[in-house]
Amino acid sequence: MEDGPALFIFAHQDDEFVYLCMLRNMAKSGREVHVLWITDGARFVPAEVRKAESTAVMRMVGVGEDSLSFWPYPDGASIGFAKEIVERLTETMEDIRPSQVYTDGFEGGHPDHDMAHFAAVTAARRLDPSIPVFEAPLYNRHGRRRWRFSQFIPAETETLYVPVPRDGIIMKLRALLRYKSQFWIAVLPMLLFTNKRETMSHGEPYRRVPAWNYRQPPHEGKLIYEGLFFRRILGIRFSDFREAVSRVGS
Secondary structure (H helix, E strand, C coil): CCCCCEEEEECCCCHHHHHHHHHHHHHHHCCCEEEEEEECCCCCCCHHHHHHHHHHHHHHHCCCHHHEEEEEECCCCHHHHHHHHHHHHHHHHHHHCCCEEEEECCCCCCHHHHHHHHHHHHHHHHHCCCCCEEEECCEECCCCCCCEECCCCCCCCCEEEECCCHHHHHHHHHHHHHCHHHHHHHHHHHHHHCCHHHHHHCCEEEEECCCCCCCCCCCCCCCHHHCHHHHHHHCCCHHHHHHHHHHHCC
């Protein structure tokens, strides 16, 4: 049911940016909303800083602190806890009984994003295969060398949009400025490379999760986190992700 609890599952504190208008709409309607972050976000700054930033943004859209959950898995290394995360997330869903689940896209942008996505899909299927799970794009390198922001890798499911009115654009810009610790890493690239005109004309993109094979990369060619920048920081390849999800089982 669309008026039942909605559960949002993210890897990092700022991933929620892609769903802000949807979150605001749900909060305004009085719908029960739960937001969960799997990692502590503490690779470069203290976890409490990241938590405070996302809490402030959630307050801006009308989601209270009692609806937020911050898990302690290490930023950049969540794939090492894949089985534990899936099991814990399954228990969380048993308590919440969400009617819909929303998460990061599976797109090879960051291994934590892909892990949050995989865990959300796997836990929902374990609880009830009929629960719809949706994904939203953050960044990927499908079909090009440069990064693509807020654009899906082509798949069989239809892209849907949440309208972003003018005050929604202002809200999203205000939210970006709340992520002060992530200015150079996330905020500036989003400001520079997200197509704001397309966002205003279409809205926030999301879609029902396609029938991904999580033992295969989401697209051909080198994934973003296999590139030089992330490889030096994280040292993770898709083969490591494949091994992690294989250990989880069906």
